[in-house]
Amino acid sequence: xxxxxxxxxxxxxxxxxxxxxxxxxxxxxxxxxxxxxxxxxxxxxxxxxxxxxxxxxxxxxxxxxxxxxxxxxxxxxxxxxxxxxxxxxxxxxxxxxxxxxxxxxxxxxxxxxxxxxxxxxxxxxxxxxxxxxxxxxxxxxxxxxxxxxxxxxxxxxxxxxxxxxxxxxxxxxxxxxxxxxxxxxxxxxxxxxxxxxxxxxxxxxxxxxxx
Numbered sequence: 303x304x305x306x307x308x309x310x311x312x313x314x315x316x317x318x319x320x321x322x323x324x325x326x327x328x329x330x331x332x333x334x335x336x337x338x339x340x341x342x343x344x345x346x347x348x349x350x351x352x353x354x355x356x357x358x359x360x361x362x363x364x365x366x367x368x369x370x371x372x373x374x375x376x377x378x379x380x381x382x383x384x385x386x387x388x389x390x391x392x393x394x395x396x397x398x399x400x401x402x403x404x405x406x407x408x409x410x411x412x413x414x415x416x417x418x419x420x421x422x423x424x425x426x427x428x429x430x431x432x433x434x435x436x437x438x439x440x441x442x443x444x445x446x447x448x449x450x451x452x453x454x455x456x457x458x459x460x461x462x463x464x465x466x467x468x469x470x471x472x473x474x475x476x477x478x479x480x481x482x483x484x485x486x487x488x489x490x491x492x493x494x495x496x497x498x499x500x501x502x503x504x505x506x507x508x509x510x511x512x513x
Contacts, residue, residue, distance in 0.1 A: 303363040304499055306356065311492045313353045318485045325478035328471035338467050345470065365391045367499075368408065374510050375415040379422030385411050401448065406440040409502070418508035435498050442491040447484060 324344065331341035368390030375383055385393065385408040393404035414430040474481075506512075 303360060303367060304496060306360050306363070307492055307496045307499070310353075310356045310360065311489060311496070313356065314485065314489045314492060317353055317488070318482055321478060321481045321485055324474045325481075328474035328478075331471045332468070332475065341471060342467055345467075361394070365394065367503075368393070368405075368412065371412050371416070371502075371506050372408070374506065375412070378415075378509055379424075380415040380420075380427050381423065381425060382428065383411070383415065401444040402440065403444065406436065406444065409436045409439075409498070413502055413505065416502065416506040416509045418505065420509075433501065435494060435501060439491065439494045439498050442487055442494060446487050449480075449484075 327336065327341055327344040330336045331338065369387045370390075372383070372385060372387040372390055376387075385404075389404065389408055393408050394402065396404055410432045411428070413432050413436060414428055417427060417430050420427045420430070
């Protein structure tokens with residue numbers, strides 16, 4: 303998963319250039335410099351969609367990773383566990399899924415349960431401290447994107463809803479800055495997630511005596 307994330311990170315730079323390209327072509331179409339068909343071709347050839355496909359294997363590996371860590375907490379004696387192994391999958395789909403609050407809470411519990419200095423059966427394991435990286439990841443991944451949700455969703459849904467290419471061009475033009483900012487935030491989120499995965503995995507392996 304870490305390897306895929308490191309590959310995904312530089313590819314996200316392409317999405318920033320793609321947003322700039324789409325905004326520029328939208329302005330040219332609205333100014334009458336290029337034809338509607340030329341602008342339509344620009345929208346259909348969208349590298350960001352291809353880059354987005356990498357999210358699928360990363361998501362699947364994340365669920366497997368969380369499932370196994372939650373299962374290990376039972377084996378190393380963590381009584382009163384709130385988020386069992388099945389939540390490693392379900393947490394990404396239950397409300398309020400759009401802000402991923404349950405994965406955030408589960409990551410916090412997995413961190414506390416992976417304390418290598420806690421003895422098996424210690425009921426105080428839930429009182430441990432949690433590093434800022436978990437909350438920083440949640441803010442970047444779950445909260446900040448809400449600022450541009452309606453603009454991004456509107457742009458993505460234009461062709462499906464049957465609106466004119468001119469309306470689509472206006473959306474790309476008007477929300478260009480917001481979409482570029484969101485792309486930059488996406489890069490920051492990926493880097494923070496890499497750090498979270500590395501730190502939590504290392505801690506967990508110490509707790510399970512794998513390292």
